[in-house]
Amino acid sequence: MAEVIDLKRRKSKERRIAEGRARRRAQAVASSLSCGMCPRRCAHCGLGVEYTAPPPVDAPYPFCEVCQEEYEAFRRWEKDGQGEAFWHTDEWGEAWRAWLAHMRAGEAFRQSPAFLKLMEEHLE
Numbered sequence: 001m002a003e004v005i006d007l008k009r010r011k012s013k014e015r016r017i018a019e020g021r022a023r024r025r026a027q028a029v030a031s032s033l034s035c036g037m038c039p040r041r042c043a044h045c046g047l048g049v050e051y052t053a054p055p056p057v058d059a060p061y062p063f064c065e066v067c068q069e070e071y072e073a074f075r076r077w078e079k080d081g082q083g084e085a086f087w088h089t090d091e092w093g094e095a096w097r098a099w100l101a102h103m104r105a106g107e108a109f110r111q112s113p114a115f116l117k118l119m120e121e122h123l124e
């Protein structure tokens, strides 16, 4: 009888450990996907953003003034391939492309049923 109780206790402890681990993983997923979503922080560099005017219409994310200029330079660079600064290289363009793709992938995942289920089950 004592062995049965020990086994139940061990299973219960293992279940609690597994639930805690699942909760921490869900929190890590949620916090990694919330990065760049704060309206008062630049989505690209993380600096605080104080808007005195509404953000430009063509800004896909809240950018600080400098990152907005760089984003617009990137959009022009995509069209005409002309860099406006020495660092506007293929690697710079690829970094912007990859960052924008990363942000879009995060948005798609946040809207997926699997993400909603993850949040419901592990973040109460």
Ligand SMILES: [Zn+2]
Pocket (backbone or CB within 6 Å): 042, 043, 044, 045, 046, 047, 063, 064, 065, 066, 067, 068
């Ligand atoms: Zn910025």
